[in-house]
Amino acid sequence: MNTAVILAAGNGRKMWPYSVTKAKPALPVAGKPVISHLIDQLTDEHVGHIIAVIRADHSSVRSILAAYKQITVVTVSSSSGTAESLEAALEHVEEENFALFYGDLYLTPKRMAEWLQACRKTKASACLLTGPYGAEMPQETIGAALGKNGRVANIVAHPRPHYVSERVIGAFLLDKEDICEGLKQQPGLMTNVPTGVMPPDEGMIEQALQHLIENGNYVKNYSIADGFVDLDKPWDIMKANHTAVCDITASLTASNVPASSTLDKTADVRGYVVMGENSHIGKYVRINGNAVIGSNTVIDHGVAIDGPAVIGDNCSITHFAKIAGNSSIGSRNRIGHCAEFSGVSFPNVSFIHYGEVFGVVGEATDIAAGVTIGMARFDDTLQVQTVAGRKEFPDQFGNAVFFGDFVRTGIMSMFMPGVKIGARSVVGSGVCVEQDVASETLLYQKQTLIEKPWGAYKYGW
Structure with a gap:
């Protein structure tokens, strides 16, 4: 088996605010787009023919694929489901058996290798x-x-818990002839749902596979316990990065500091550190765990990194900033002067002068001085999220704050647990944000001032 198809043409509507500017396969995981993880892992496992299906308006994915000359890119004008995307790719599949991946799936390298070996x-x-x-x-x-x-006895979409035993992750081994027959039978939506469940008009590969099961074809499963994240909703960005950072840093067995990089003798590194070229870890920096640090990055003046972390290229983290464990810092970030950060930052983020941020910070977002985020509710329960008009109850990271791309914040603004800030929005100084802010919105407070006379006479003069 030497062929893999990656489907990257979905609309990603549940990933707002990040879906405004990026398709889900372009979202960063440990500093690299999730689709790049798939491609690089497949290449490492000697899969020589990779076909990617993208939508015509998904420039964020096309620009990533431009770096991979060996990939066949199939462009569709729109996609009404995974079945339609697969049909567009099949004419380029020459082998009898091939692997199929959803483009928003993150797998650790170990799980990818196991899966392909099983295939x-x-x-x-x-x-x-x-x-x-x-x-x-x-x-x-x-x-x-x-x-x-x-x-596999049955594939059910959005089932009640007693209907199924495991979830379908988004990776498949397919026989070309058999899946072509299954695709002919799928009716343009997922019909194998519990009574009363309402599927959208989207043709799905899983329904085609269900037809194969009903026809008596041999459809089996390969189960993995961990090492996978389906990026579907904003907090899944946190899950995927947490998984990737833990996996990448846990695999380190020795430090590697190139000759062009420097590690100050006063730095307290309690783990393995791998540095890129021309980087510097300066005076009194503390790294409490393994870390991967990119090229041309400066970490200096008492910075504390509490636990494993992945930090990108061309970053400046200085002046007693604090980075929490399992954080992923994108390229060209500037974090300084007592700023505290925990979570995921996209490229070109600025966060300088105090403040505490926990969550996902989108590309080129400016976190102003004194910005503070609330993490816990007064009733200590899970934060309720609203996604595409539906209430959600995330089991992890639902209390994080999600800043979209190109957001600007004012000094001393505050963000309550779980709020989402739309792309290209501005939150003014001193605003306390308690609910989601739509994309392309200016939000500021109207201040009421009281003015009275005052002077020396108030003191008896």
């Missing part, structure tokens, strides 16, 4: 990559009911 040994019409649900609600996913002898 190369499998003789079946299809093999689904599946995983346990954990705290997730099956009603928000596509699940698989497992039968005897490793067969």
